[in-house]
Amino acid sequence: MRIIDLSSPVDAAGFEPDPVVHDVLGPKEAATHMSEEMREHFGIDFDPAELPEGEFLSLDRLQLTTHTGTHVDAPSHYGTRASYRDGPPRHIDEMPLDWFFRPAVVLDLSDQGTGAIGADVLRREMDRIGHTPAPMDIVLLRTGADAWAGTPKYFTDFTGLDGSAVHLLLDLGVRVIGTDAFSLDAPFGDIITRYRATGDRSVLWPAHFIGRDREYCQVERLAGLDRLPAAHGFRVACFPVRIAGAGAGWTRAVALVDE
Known part of the structure; x- marks a missing residue:
């Protein structure tokens, strides 16, 4: 088959009457974001510096x-x-x-x-x-x-x-x-x-x-x-x-x- x-x-690079907004949090930025979210929503403290290379997982935000x-x-x-x-x-x-x-x-x-x-x-x-x-x-x-x-x-x-x-x-x-x-x-x-x-x-x-x-x-x-x-x-x-x-x-x- x-x-x-x-x-x-x-x-997001192409023309759209309603433009696409695509923001990317890279792995280092996402590590900080994850740490802040875990603390705010679940009361868990975690230092992103403890992660390998200080990186977590990239995160894409889209508006469309x-x-x-x-x-x-x-x-x-x-x-x-x-x-x-x-x-x-x-x-x-x-x-x-x-x-x-x-x-x-x-x-x-x-x-x-x-x-x-x-x-x-x-x-x-x-x-x-x-x-x-x-x-x-x-x-x-x-x-x-x-x-x-x-x-x-x-x-x-x-x-x-x-x-x-x-x-x-x-x-x-x-x-x-x-x-x-x-x-x-x-x-x-x-x-x-x-x-x-x-x-x-x-x-x-x-x-x-x-x-x-x-x-x-x-x-x-x-x-x-x-x-x-x-x-x-x-x-x-x-x-x-x-x-x-x-x-x-x-x-x-x-x-x-x-x-």
Whole structure:
């Protein structure tokens, strides 16, 4: 079995609208920190000079959103309404794990450009590869946008889905849709331009807002979908980090290819 990493890194050096703050306590600094914490919280006195080389264990502190790097959006991310169930939409820690380890299909949208594509484009791509996703398959959308990760262009130039495309996949029984772009919807600028030109509210983030009426999850900011050896015949594991009450959780998404 070959394991192919489909994740983008959390990198404080790259451009992010919500900047990542990554502070590192080196082993010597962390020794002092450990000593102070043990004294304050547990009443234990320990001189860090007694440690080998006077060093303990490095410690990283991060400030970031759950939508930084490769992550899974939970139904609660889409709004407070869940017309498909009694009670509120589920948070990321409430989602069934078996959604996130499934056979997968990759659809190539890399020739589509910036904007929102419809169900007709997805149908043509399924016809081209000769395969239709089965219920509970994970569908991955290769837009090529990951080439711009870490730059402002990553957030402004990519292909998203319109409402008809999302409904098509959900009608097939898909519950997890992934993309190598910043969002499953079209870029903000494209959406706002079309809305101002038409006044049609259905163009406002349909890929997300559909989640208020149909329960599903998105995996955003994938990477390396071009390294998959075929359009199907592999599995994807994308278990989200279990953050209590959160609308999203980071994932180290991988493809598992039998050889």
